[in-house]
Every structure is written in C-alpha cells, then in structure tokens.
Amino acid sequence: MKHIYLLGSELNPTPLRVFIKSLKQVPYLASNYLYDMRRYLKHSSTLGYGSKNKLRARIIAIYHNVEKGLSLPAPRPGFGESNLSYLLSAMDLYLSRHGVDEFLQAPASALSAYVGFNRAAGNENFPERDRILKTIERIGVASPECGGTVLVTKAQIGVATQNVGAEFFTSRYSVRQYSDEDVSEEDIVEAVRIAQKSPSVCNRQTCRVYVIHPKDQIKRVLDFHGGTRGFGEHVNKLLVVTNKLSSFWGASERNQCWIDGGLFAMSLLLGFHSRGLGACSLNWSKDSNVDREFRKIVEIEEDEAIIMLIAVGHIPETLNVAVSQRRPIEEVICCC
C-alpha cells in the first residue's frame, strides 16, 4: 500500500519513471476496474430483473415517466403509449411474483392520475385504457397522493425558503471535534429524512445508511479506514452510505450509483448541519482489496456499493475547523 502511495505521489517523474510507473499502475488499475465491472455485472439489473428490488427499481423508473409527463407545461392527452404498455407488463410480472403490496400504491396512483388527466381533457380513448383500469382496480388506490403530480405555488416555496440564506450553506464545515453528548436516534432519522429528498435518477432512491454506534465497533471500523487519525476516538456515530447496484442497469448507468450516492451524502451532511450537529465526510477511495476486507467487518448487503463514511457528533462550544479555501468563482463558472 505504502509503495503504491509513494509511486502515485512522485511530483515530477522523468519520462522513464512515467514508463516504469505505467507498467505497474496499468495492471493495478485494470484489476480494480475489473472488480467494479464484475460487481456491476453480478449485482445490477443489466442481465435481468430477477429480484424484487430489481423489478421495483424498473417499475419506479417507468411509472415516474408518467409522473414526469403529467408535470410538463402542456401534457399531450394520450401520451406515452409504449411506456404505459411496458409499465403494465412490469406491474403484471410484479403482481404475479409478489401479489398486491404497499409498493404498488405509487405506480397505481400515477396511473390513476394519468386516467384523471385524460378524462379532464375529454379523452376517454387513451392508450392501454382497459389494462390500466383493470390494474388500478386490482391494486386499489388507497393513497392517491403518493403518485402523479402535486400542485405547489411560488408563494409556498417563497415562505419555505425565506429564512434560508447562503449562510446556512457557508457555515457548514467538516467538523473534526465533537463533545461527549450523544447523537440521538431522532437526529439521525431526521437527517436521513432530509437526505431522502435528494434527487435520484428516475426517482429510484436507492441509497442506504448503516449506523455504527457502539464505541468499540466505531473504533474497529475507523482503525481500518485510517482517515480519522487524531479525532476518530471522539466520533459519536459513524455512518456508512451505500447505494444499491441492483437498481441500475446497462453500460450507461455504470457510474450512476456514485452520482446519486454523492447527492444523497451531501444532503445528509446538510441535514446534520440543519440540526446543529457536526459531521465529517470520510472517503471511500479504496482499492478492491480494502473494499473486500471492509465487507468482512461491516455487514453491508452484497449488492451495495460503498459511497462514503460520515462521522457525526455534537459540536463543542468553540472549535477550530479547516478553512478549506474555495477557488475563485471565475474558475468555476464557464461561459460557452
């Protein structure tokens, strides 16, 4: 490990050193990419939708197309014929495997909203009409608010955001000093609830949070992680944010779990910040060997990719935080 780090840290290698480095790094990188590819192929839905979670992810992705269509400025009556047909087939398959359950409420409500939209537009001849009505009847729409669209006003959003200034965001720091006070279960649940509002591809929402709290287990995991020297012993709760590979499919989604996972993790940090707690992201920039070993000490489901760890604790009365200077804004905003 140390050897690899030293190779990577050479600041100004000669062309010969670059060549020698590439002889070592290319196979090392390739074996790590291969590890990711094997895991993706094994656990994603690329080769089919055999498990409940895989089929659910697919159904969410398709029914969400109906909701998205209904949320456009001027939806076309009868839109989405092929999407609807695919959705109904996926729901039929789900019903045959698992029967009616709570999960189906959202897709059934989206279909019900689609029917309502068409009827309001005077279109009784929408695609897949009979199959849609039969499916809605079979499932029953007990919670219509969980699918379709919801009307919001600019005034409502204005009220909700009027007291949230830039300071809320600029006052968040990575906190590496914590008091002895316990982070409550409620704090964690509420921060995760906030993180759940993160956008995710097709609304699949596949991130999970493992909470590690006994002190000896936190120590064990952090010793293994190695990125918290000098503050690990004060961490009150340790979170592992993961994302389910089974909810993604195909080559184009091979990196999607990291994108959705990163957005979720950022919201989680802001969730803790909103509750006055301190948190510090802990990288999971680890190679395949470390990833494999970690799974032996923390029981993470096999189909989940590890996004990052987050240390959480109460903030002491005063503390030093790293400045972490930001780049000039002109280096960030590009005009095309």
Ligand SMILES: Cc1cc2nc3c(=O)[nH]c(=O)nc-3n(C[C@H](O)[C@H](O)[C@H](O)COP(=O)(O)O)c2cc1C
């Ligand atoms: C994915 C990720 C991994 C990080 N890993 C670590 C880590 O292992 N140890 C640590 O002390 N800080 C870690 N950080 C915190 C960064 O150093 C910090 O976010 C950055 O300097 C910006 O500072 P700020 O969070 O105070 O705004 C990580 C941040 C991110 C986003």
